[in-house]
Amino acid sequence: MANLTLVQAINLALIQEMERDDRIILLGEDIGRNGGVFRVTEGLYKRFGAERVVDTPLAESGIVGTSIGLAMAGLRPVPEIQFEGFLAPAFDQICTHAARMRSRTRGALTVPLTLRVPVGGGIHAPELHSDSPEAFFAHQPGIKVVMPASPYDAKGLLISAIRDPDPVIFFEPKRLYRAFREEVPEDEYTIPLGKARVVTEGDELTIISWGAPVVQCMNAIESSGKSIELIDLRTIDPLDTQTIVNSARKTGRVVIVHEAPKNCGLGAEIASRIMEHCFLYLEAPIQRVTGFDTTMPYYKMELEYLPEAERIGKAIEEVAAY
Amino acid sequence: MANLTLVQAINLALIQEMERDDRIILLGEDIGRNGGVFRVTEGLYKRFGAERVVDTPLAESGIVGTSIGLAMAGLRPVPEIQFEGFLAPAFDQICTHAARMRSRTRGALTVPLTLRVPVGGGIHAPELHSDSPEAFFAHQPGIKVVMPASPYDAKGLLISAIRDPDPVIFFEPKRLYRAFREEVPEDEYTIPLGKARVVTEGDELTIISWGAPVVQCMNAIESSGKSIELIDLRTIDPLDTQTIVNSARKTGRVVIVHEAPKNCGLGAEIASRIMEHCFLYLEAPIQRVTGFDTTMPYYKMELEYLPEAERIGKAIEEVAAY
Amino acid sequence: MPARTVFTASIESVSILDEHGRFDAQLGADLIPDEDVIKLYEAMTVSRQFDQIAFKLQRSGRMGTYPENRGQEAASLGTAYALNNDDWLVPCYRENTGLFWRGLPMEYILLHWMGDERGNQIPAELCITPLAIPIGTQLLHAAGLAWACKYRKEDRLACTFFGDGATSEGDFHEAMNFAANLDLPVIFLCQNNGWAISVPTKIQCSAPTLAQRGLAYGMESIQCDGNDIFAVVKVVKEAARRAREEHRPTFIEAVTYRLGDHTTADDARRYRDEAEVQLWMQRDPLVRLRNYLTERKLWNSTKEEALQTKAKEQVNAAAKRAEEIAATPTSEIFDAMYAEIPDEVRRQRDTMRTSSLGQEQRGIEASPAPSVEETV
Amino acid sequence: MPARTVFTASIESVSILDEHGRFDAQLGADLIPDEDVIKLYEAMTVSRQFDQIAFKLQRSGRMGTYPENRGQEAASLGTAYALNNDDWLVPCYRENTGLFWRGLPMEYILLHWMGDERGNQIPAELCITPLAIPIGTQLLHAAGLAWACKYRKEDRLACTFFGDGATSEGDFHEAMNFAANLDLPVIFLCQNNGWAISVPTKIQCSAPTLAQRGLAYGMESIQCDGNDIFAVVKVVKEAARRAREEHRPTFIEAVTYRLGDHTTADDARRYRDEAEVQLWMQRDPLVRLRNYLTERKLWNSTKEEALQTKAKEQVNAAAKRAEEIAATPTSEIFDAMYAEIPDEVRRQRDTMRTSSLGQEQRGIEASPAPSVEETV
Numbered sequence A, B: 001m002a003n004l005t006l007v008q009a010i011n012l013a014l015i016q017e018m019e020r021d022d023r024i025i026l027l028g029e030d031i032g033r034n035g036g037v038f039r040v041t042e043g044l045y046k047r048f049g050a051e052r053v054v055d056t057p058l059a060e061s062g063i064v065g066t067s068i069g070l071a072m073a074g075l076r077p078v079p080e081i082q083f084e085g086f087l088a089p090a091f092d093q094i095c096t097h098a099a100r101m102r103s104r105t106r107g108a109l110t111v112p113l114t115l116r117v118p119v120g121g122g123i124h125a126p127e128l129h130s131d132s133p134e135a136f137f138a139h140q141p142g143i144k145v146v147m148p149a150s151p152y153d154a155k156g157l158l159i160s161a162i163r164d165p166d167p168v169i170f171f172e173p174k175r176l177y178r179a180f181r182e183e184v185p186e187d188e189y190t191i192p193l194g195k196a197r198v199v200t201e202g203d204e205l206t207i208i209s210w211g212a213p214v215v216q217c218m219n220a221i222e223s224s225g226k227s228i229e230l231i232d233l234r235t236i237d238p239l240d241t242q243t244i245v246n247s248a249r250k251t252g253r254v255v256i257v258h259e260a261p262k263n264c265g266l267g268a269e270i271a272s273r274i275m276e277h278c279f280l281y282l283e284a285p286i287q288r289v290t291g292f293d294t295t296m297p298y299y300k301m302e303l304e305y306l307p308e309a310e311r312i313g314k315a316i317e318e319v320a321a322y
Numbered sequence C, D: 001m002p003a004r005t006v007f008t009a010s011i012e013s014v015s016i017l018d019e020h021g022r023f024d025a026q027l028g029a030d031l032i033p034d035e036d037v038i039k040l041y042e043a044m045t046v047s048r049q050f051d052q053i054a055f056k057l058q059r060s061g062r063m064g065t066y067p068e069n070r071g072q073e074a075a076s077l078g079t080a081y082a083l084n085n086d087d088w089l090v091p092c093y094r095e096n097t098g099l100f101w102r103g104l105p106m107e108y109i110l111l112h113w114m115g116d117e118r119g120n121q122i123p124a125e126l127c128i129t130p131l132a133i134p135i136g137t138q139l140l141h142a143a144g145l146a147w148a149c150k151y152r153k154e155d156r157l158a159c160t161f162f163g164d165g166a167t168s169e170g171d172f173h174e175a176m177n178f179a180a181n182l183d184l185p186v187i188f189l190c191q192n193n194g195w196a197i198s199v200p201t202k203i204q205c206s207a208p209t210l211a212q213r214g215l216a217y218g219m220e221s222i223q224c225d226g227n228d229i230f231a232v233v234k235v236v237k238e239a240a241r242r243a244r245e246e247h248r249p250t251f252i253e254a255v256t257y258r259l260g261d262h263t264t265a266d267d268a269r270r271y272r273d274e275a276e277v278q279l280w281m282q283r284d285p286l287v288r289l290r291n292y293l294t295e296r297k298l299w300n301s302t303k304e305e306a307l308q309t310k311a312k313e314q315v316n317a318a319a320k321r322a323e324e325i326a327a328t329p330t331s332e333i334f335d336a337m338y339a340e341i342p343d344e345v346r347r348q349r350d351t352m353r354t355s356s357l358g359q360e361q362r363g364i365e366a367s368p369a370p371s372v373e374e375t376v
């Protein structure tokens, strides 16, 4: 056991998996000598050499597209996209190929890659370094989407993602990279993809979130004084409908919290599923506390945009009082 | 008045707008001499010349990216992407620039382009020629998304889109291109963006759809024998929440129909908004009849995937009986 | 502007058996044994026959859109011939001839165009990726496959095919650049057939050659007569040597021509001159090879007749297999998505016939409260 | 392999005032009047001062990440000098010097890095697009802007700036290709500063020059010493002539060096040798120009001191304006999205302070049944 930040937990998971399986290759911009702009791959270049930790040309479609080729050949590439805003130039390779190759070939070719991507706002970064694009990829069938909210989960989920036989986007909330430390076992362990985590149990109200806002939710719950069940999705696609539904049926009141814009965000999907499965249990409309339907503003105003504890607190009150 | 197909209605709208405003330039693959692979731009090359109807290199990011430049300079480019599957390579320019330039520059630079894109399944086309990606673009703030379901609407909406001071994606349902004819006035007219159309009024149940499935919905309604209100969104973003809410409050029962995969599709957003605004009016859970959470299959099985009238009919029964 | 020269380059073009039947004995020496030339001619003939029958299948409504390969047989065939059987072939959709040479049963291609994914379920030992529909995207996969070969120290390479139009896509550039800078054993084989649907090559590239695209990356680049199978074999062999021995990529522009429409959905008369087509008819790779064999007394009309009959039989048998293949259950749409089917996808699969949405409202049953697996 | 040569090309490199102070009197004749050379030197000095003060603002927590321009002043400055004031400048983020020359008030750049969109609200008459954060994407906008100039028959061009790293992106290729094939009046000015964050240029391009990238498109392409403002002015003037008279684009590789870290978030010591930095210190464009002026008796230490004082004042005044700018209301996030705010966005704006979501459950009131506007 060691007390690790999320960055360190991911670094440890990468080291352990790479030692275990030499099919794993890391590739991306500045991940080698420099150890990544967030230092997530620190030390790996030295440890595993230039053949397994590869600084690529500055080209995101190239990074994902060659990773697809590597994966189709049976390797286990773990590409990095430096910031979520730069997933967009790789969108075609992700949605057109990584997500479709297995169904297109009826399993003759598969794409077991894990695409690591720092995500989200709150670190005073420039434009396109603070977005939350997870719903785009949830809408695309064929690719899994994971987002840990703690160092412990990060390690276990990343190992599962790397071992998964299908492509996974592994979002790493920047705001949590060094926000807190947690006991993380030295030994390898996995956390199954597709399973949410009940962070706190409660019976008055359910909050569903993922990534950095989970911490904001915990703060909001603490100051609410209510018995609230907090679900951290951990995996965004496939969604753990069962855990969500169990809780919604128990509490009848649900708040969903995410950073991405509201319109067609994942919150809409979760709310719809709850309605489909828990219609007669619901005591209040499901409330979504989200980023607004605007561009993520430059950082001076980013805290107005992000779902901070205060805004979540209001939703708790409103839904509880309905 | 002339009895026109959807293809002809769009062709007419383009001609009339281009004659009216020489800031309009068309660009895309095969739109010139060949008149477009669906013949939507037939005759325009000859009529307006090679400077205004431009066959570009085969590069979708290039088509959208140069259109952004043209638009920032004050022109009114109307680029075409040949099939919706090839929006993906242009995703970055659309979401990173077209959708953000106005907010990024606080209005100093704007991007009044209209991106025409054939969309959807049902025509026995190859892979990536039958998808329904509208929800991706609805989730991206800053760009409007339009999809007509009839020749009349196509003309009026396209004219509005071209005149709109902001970027618009104008999806043209391939399956309806030549499916039926309709009286379309010679004279120019506009249909406001952001306003849904109530196709048939009814008070037992509401169906909400857009694009090609609207026709399937009409068939399903006819055979249901029920009093059903059918709403054709026409504009997907911004959504006409008011019209939707009015109807849902009246009927209390709602079915949403779309071709795109269900997970994080537009159906989820509509269902969530209805729940938020009509919670106490709902008599049944909102039902989504959609494409499945799988890759759009190759055409042998596409009709299993698409929301055909039979599947819609079942939803009507289930929701009505709840 | 007088200044220091810091780089010079040139592009060569290779031709061995030209359109007039002239054979460059020096370049062509010991290149292809006669018995192989005959086999290659037979392969071209079968492929040409395949086009005809596929065309008819489409016209009679038994198959969807189909892109004829007619006139371009030499480029993919010569390439497949020059490579090893475990080298990756990463095609676009005008490489039937080469894929058949590698051993792909013809019904795979038909199934693909019949809208059946099983056409892409290519046996692993053939080392062929599926036909690429989105233009230019497969080049990156070839780079990645080649990278894997190199990483594993295998004596293999990847060869990818694409058209002139594809060289305008960003992915073309990124693939060429990755291959050149990471030293990957890839062959980029561009079939410049003059057109990308209705758009002539000069709109894709106003430079005198496409081959010079490779200069941007410091990549060995060469042009060849793509209708001359000897030239193709020659340049591909050299490229393969470079890939194997030096891990260096090569860009090859094979100059050829699409004798048919772009696909069965196209009408090329709308945008190109009949005279141009006639000109290229004279350069037909199949006719050229037949003349060569005939002149060398290696071929005659009896053999030709027998071959035509055999080709027709072969293709018809493949068409029959493709048409008569058993339907797959709809459940395959769902089962094919992931190694393990997720709950919601299974629910959609299991209820698609019984419920409007493929999901029952009550599909999820009440269950014991979830366990708190790991709390912070 | 002997064959016919179908294309030859070479790349030239231009230098006028070299790092040893040697001036090529022939190439440099009548290029920049002395009084302008002085102004250009002053502009470089102000920009260098700007870097220092911006750096301090960042380090003291008064500004976010900032990319120093230090060492690269000549390339953008020479370009802006050589162009007309109504030519579009389409920058990346290391062109402060050129943008200031054009007339951009310095506080715009500061506001941008302070996380304030008003830094991008650039007055239309300056013909400058905002700093581009996503690498390589702005090149296409330049092509489009140039296209509009040509379409309108204006005597204008667009010049876009980008780094060596940007030349690896697909958008670079598509922009170059559009410009070359559609004959657009664009100047592509690549600042090859040796690094893309920690990645050296050879990983972006293993060819001997970046300039040869242009050969792929049949585009006029040239290299120049990017730390030599005379060379920059010379090649840009020629490129501008080509754009105006022939509507042909030009690719320019300006060889330079980033003397500072990539940004204030970077620590370049992790990946590059101090010796390399020292080498390039000798080639500093600002020192080079000061030496040139001093040797020609056009400059002295008194002038230098006065300039330094003035520069500091100017930049400090800009910093003060940037820091003291009034806050915008949060409503601007919403109002800035569209020409006309959509209902739902307005609802979010109007309720963001009073409701958890920025939307009240009952924000939509019952209303008369919607009219059936148009039915089929």
Ligand SMILES: Cc1ncc(C[n+]2csc(CCOP(=O)(O)OP(=O)(O)O)c2C)c(N)n1
Residues within 6 Å of the ligand: B029, B058, B060, B082, B086, B089, C094, C133, C134, C135, C136, C162, C163, C164, C165, C166, C167, C193, C195, C196, C197, C258, C262
């Ligand atoms: C990304 C993408 N854009 C557009 C298309 C539509 N399309 C199909 S084939 C084609 C032309 C391809 O030309 P080329 O690369 O020269 O190959 P050819 O068909 O001539 O063999 C186009 C535009 C596509 N399939 N993919």
Ligand SMILES: Cc1ncc(C[n+]2csc(CCOP(=O)(O)OP(=O)(O)O)c2C)c(N)n1
Residues within 6 Å of the ligand: A029, A058, A060, A082, A086, A089, D094, D133, D134, D135, D136, D162, D163, D164, D165, D166, D167, D193, D195, D196, D197, D258, D262
């Ligand atoms: C599309 C995209 N990918 C990645 C990044 C992250 N990033 C910012 S600057 C940079 C390096 C740019 O190098 P270069 O083009 O040489 O410009 P320089 O910073 O050297 O001036 C990278 C990788 C980005 N901003 N945009």
Ligand SMILES: [Mg+2]
Residues within 6 Å of the ligand: C163, C164, C165, C191, C192, C193, C194, C195, C196, C197
């Ligand atoms: Mg072609």
Ligand SMILES: [Mg+2]
Residues within 6 Å of the ligand: D163, D164, D165, D191, D192, D193, D194, D195, D196, D197
């Ligand atoms: Mg650089």
